[in-house]
Amino acid sequence: MKKISVNPITRLEGHGKIEIFLDDSGEVVNSYLQIPELRGFEKFCEGRPVEELPRIVPRICGV
Amino acid sequence: MTKPKIALYWAAACGGCDVAVLDTNEKILDIANLADIVFWPVALDFKYHHVEEMADTSIDLCLFNGAVRNSEQEEIARLLRAKSKVMVAFGACACFGGIPALGNFTTRDEIFERVYIESPSSANENRTFPQTLTKVEEGELDLPEMFDTVMTLAQVVDVEYFIPGCPPPVDIILKVVDLFASGQLPPVGAIIASDKTLCDECERTKEEKKIARIYRPHQIIPDPNRCLLEQGIICCGPATRGGCGVRCVKANMPCRGCFGPPPGVIDQGAKLVSAIASIYQSDGQEDINRMLEDIVDPAGTFYRFGMADSMLKRKSLPQGERRA
Numbered sequence: 001m002k003k004i005s006v007n008p009i010t011r012l013e014g015h016g017k018i019e020i021f022l023d024d025s026g027e028v029v030n031s032y033l034q035i036p037e038l039r040g041f042e043k044f045c046e047g048r049p050v051e052e053l054p055r056i057v058p059r060i061c062g063v
Numbered sequence: 064m065t066k067p068k069i070a071l072y073w074a075a076a077c078g079g080c081d082v083a084v085l086d087t088n089e090k091i092l093d094i095a096n097l098a099d100i101v102f103w104p105v106a107l108d109f110k111y112h113h114v115e116e117m118a119d120t121s122i123d124l125c126l127f128n129g130a131v132r133n134s135e136q137e138e139i140a141r142l143l144r145a146k147s148k149v150m151v152a153f154g155a156c157a158c159f160g161g162i163p164a165l166g167n168f169t170t171r172d173e174i175f176e177r178v179y180i181e182s183p184s185s186a187n188e189n190r191t192f193p194q195t196l197t198k199v200e201e202g203e204l205d206l207p208e209m210f211d212t213v214m215t216l217a218q219v220v221d222v223e224y225f226i227p228g229c230p231p232p233v234d235i236i237l238k239v240v241d242l243f244a245s246g247q248l249p250p251v252g253a254i255i256a257s258d259k260t261l262c263d264e265c266e267r268t269k270e271e272k273k274i275a276r277i278y279r280p281h282q283i284i285p286d287p288n289r290c291l292l293e294q295g296i297i298c299c300g301p302a303t304r305g306g307c308g309v310r311c312v313k314a315n316m317p318c319r320g321c322f323g324p325p326p327g328v329i330d331q332g333a334k335l336v337s338a339i340a341s342i343y344q345s346d347g348q349e350d351i352n353r354m355l356e357d358i359v360d361p362a363g364t365f366y367r368f369g370m371a372d373s374m375l376k377r378k379s380l381p382q383g384e385r386r387a
Contacts, residue, residue, distance in 0.1 A: 001202055007111055007112075008104050010106075010107065013105065032204055036133070037075065039166060044165040044169055049279065051279060051281065052363070059077045063077070
């Protein structure tokens with residue numbers, strides 16, 4: 001089965017790639033969007049003072 | 064004559080550095096006039112294979128933002144290094160680890176557990192985590208390996224210049240463009256910012272540096288004209304490089320150190336501990352204990368942007384963990 005990779009996806013904020021699988025006649029069988037990045041804000045914000053979070057979480061997305 | 068080539072990339076980042084480049088407004092046209100942008104995921108549709116197909120050192124200037132926290136980011140850092148004559152660590156994350164390096168107080172497994180299991184929006188009874196290789200009906204899918212430890216760009220590849228800031232201010236970006244255009248780049252290793260501390264550039268009134276207690280924001284209304292540290296509000300100015308235009312302090316917010324340590328300081332957090340300890344009025348152990356209690360989150364405050372680049376680098380890993 002043929003695979004087309006769109007890597008990276010562009011002109012948007014964030015990291016992603018798309019894998020498209022084609023059958024022998026070139027028809028799309030299935031496609032997958034994958035997000036190859038995780039920073040872990042959910043975890044590393046724990047224990048930080050609440051008044052500091054407005055200075056940390058804007059860095060989730062700066063676009 | 065062919066134009067010089069510029070590449071921009073984001074690794075573990077938020078995109079704010081890319082927006083800072085766009086914040087040059089109409090000057091972006093000068094940049095486009097000066098050079099061909101051959102790779103810039105946020106704005107242009109070039110793929111990794113386009114970069115792989117380029118000849119080595121065919122990119123004249125690479126502005127790399129973001130920290131390195133997984134194997135793909137490490138690979139792209141090495142790829143762009145090979146293809147670029149000049150590699151620039153652009154922004155606090157690439158220079159010092161930045162906010163993502165707060166992840167160095169935890170581990171990959173702890174992050175996965177929190178994100179994919181404990182998160183209130185997760186329903187994941189089978190405990191499925193991201194895999195580097197997944198077999199699906201149609202074939203195989205792959206993902207990069209997330210590291211335990213967030214790294215700076217210079218911990219992965221050789222870097223010629225460092226532009227600090229979260230994000231770097233427009234005037235510094237334009238200065239770098241001018242230096243690049245005129246062929247007058249500074250000596251390799253230069254940090255393109257001020258050589259003074261933030262305190263040296265701050266115009267607030269400074270009197271006697273002695274504090275009796277530490278205040279959190281809800282406990283005090285700060286005097287907008289007086290040194291924040293002298294008012295008992297933790298400000299990272301004494302151990303932070305200037306050049307940012309004192310942006311936060313002018314907005315009555317204490318500095319959090321995104322320009323990294325000033326010249327001569329190896330460890331920004333240690334310098335801050337030393338600075339605060341030296342101005343704290345204490346009559347003995349009881350006062351010292353109180354100060355320690357008043358600083359709610361010393362590690363996350365003193366190493367807010369600099370954990371990856373610090374001497375500590377990270378919380379110690381359990382024996383046998385993947386990657387220190």
